[in-house]
Amino acid sequence: MERALRDKRAICFFVIPALIWFVSIAILPVMQSVGYSFLEWNGITEGRFIGLENYRTLLTDPLFWQSFCNSLLLAAASVFIQLPISMFLAMILVNGVKGEVFYRNVFFIPVIISGTVIANLWMKVYHPSYGLLNTILHSAGMDGLQHEWLGSTDTALGACFVPMVWQYIGYHMLLYYSAAKSISDDILEAARVDGANKRQMVFRIIIPQIVPMIKASVIFAIIGSLKSFDMIQILTKGGPVHASEVPSLLMYVNIFTTRRYGYASSIAIFIIVECLLFTLVIQRVFGALQKDE
């Protein structure tokens, strides 16, 4: 193995095909987008070079900032609501519940269902007249809590978050679960011999052991939130009146409805840079945390 790794020519040889592929379908388009973001262009006729004008418009567009804040809210909801629930479920499963495999699979089902299907499902749940949610509230005598969930500017954003957060609970749960399962039995056995109870086992032994996985899952959750698109597009199309707008939806509308390719490209570049920055910050934060321990 070591000898193989020392052979730089072999490494180059095996890496290059994948590298060419990656560069041509990922890096090049990003570079092209950077180029487009300097243009005023409708995507069809000749574009006009306008320098940084698109970025200036972007940074002064209140709608963009609103959508940006919405995506940050979603990221926060993912990290502070979704991940703790996932962790809680994972720890219950790890501690051995009857039907462990069954529950693990059930929680994972939403992950394998396409986002569009889930969104359509929840659209029915939220239907103001005959949706499941309002019907349950009605039969429980809580008519005061009934809302036009997706049709009101107050509730639309929250109503979009619920299925988005719900769908990936199982995914993160599985990450934690598998990480926890791979902890060496020796460590757990030693803790048990020392008299640790279940709570102590979770907080003192298991969670500290799976910090690298937590780091990965936080990154997944945040990046996923920042570039979320499908669920909101189907549930509300960013409406009503931009109440549930997120940057990727704004980009979509700017490309395909208003035909401002340049401006839309600058939004795309913003999303990429933002995701990279967040990844970097999270790496640093976790790096610092791990050093402390």
Place this chain on the structure above:
Amino acid sequence: MKKRMSLFVALVMILGLTLSVIPGSAEEQITLNFWHIWPTDQMSEIVDRYIEIYESEHPNIHIESSAYQEVDYQTAKLPIAAATKSQGDVFFCWGGGAAQTYVDAGAVLQLDPYLEKYGIYDEILDGTLTYGTYNGGVYGLPLKQWAGVLFCNQELFDQYQVKIPETWDDMMDAVKTFRANGVTPLVLGAKDAWHIGMIQNALAVRTAGPEYVNAALSGEATMNCEEIIRSAQLLVDLNHADAFCNGTLGISSEEAQEEFYMGMVAMYFGGSWCASGCDSEDNDLVGKVTVTTLPVVDGGKGDATTYSGGVIDFMMVNAATEHPDEAFDFAYGMTKYMSQECYKIGDSLPAWKLPDIDESEVSPTLIAIKNLIQDSTGYVLAWDTFLAGAAIDAHYQALQALIADTMTPEEFAVAMDEAVKAMYAK
């Protein structure tokens, strides 16, 4: 003997060779790509049927047909392909603002030479080429006409003793009566902003008259005027009178429309294409629908003979096609055939002078619409097909804001005025 035999064999061989070569060399094999928006149901059957007919009449031509979902096609597929002129040889496209960019980019073939050469102008109904004409040249063959009309569920009107509205006051009374009886008065799926536009655009025809609205949409008159404000105000009045379903801003056009087809909603202001749904055996409405014009508005400049609607669906030919003659011939045949068949199934009114059609084959609701509009005096297209680019989005946002009560009718008129001006300033 041997000599004669070999001569005979040689002759047979030569004959065989020439016979087998002639049909192949006389006509080259041509493949035409056809892009359209009817992947399913009756419409796709019509398309496939004509392709079969055409291919059997032209054995050297093969039609490669590709069907896409309409919204994805209009917003993504076509713009991207048209940038490199790689859309189908024959392709479907909206006229008006939608095809303007493609025409400007030189991606669409001008059809006047062909229309003249084959004498086709006379076969097309008057006025149907307007929105397929750019800079004085015709770029599209008209496929169908539509008109916005009010579909009323007669059963519900009888049950609650409401009269079919003729004036706006009748309309508001009807709304109140239905609402008081727990029936949703009017269909609206405001999540799709164009659905709100259907009502507001038609109201603008009533308040401002078709000439004015057409001028305003062309940037020749201002949108910021009393009549446009009033059209928005009437929409807001409807909303405040609870005319639409619960939580309409979260409901899509299909969901809202389905409730009408299920017989749960009293009225639907929609395009003539809804006729097929009204007459479909799958729905509970067969024989129960009365069609009428949008009620007239007191003091409005558009009377009951003016409509929202027109011809916006066109068949176009790619400027980069290698076989312009064949492509035009196919587009012409397909357009005419579809115009006729779509009329039969209740999808739309024809744009071509068609031979007499047995009306028993046609959707009864569509015949009712045809009779209703035969003395029409003016049309205005849906604004989102007349306008282009950012103006469409501005229109959508302003419409939703009206329903959400975050914008006043006055602000709506200002927003539309700015959007239209910005569009023509470019």
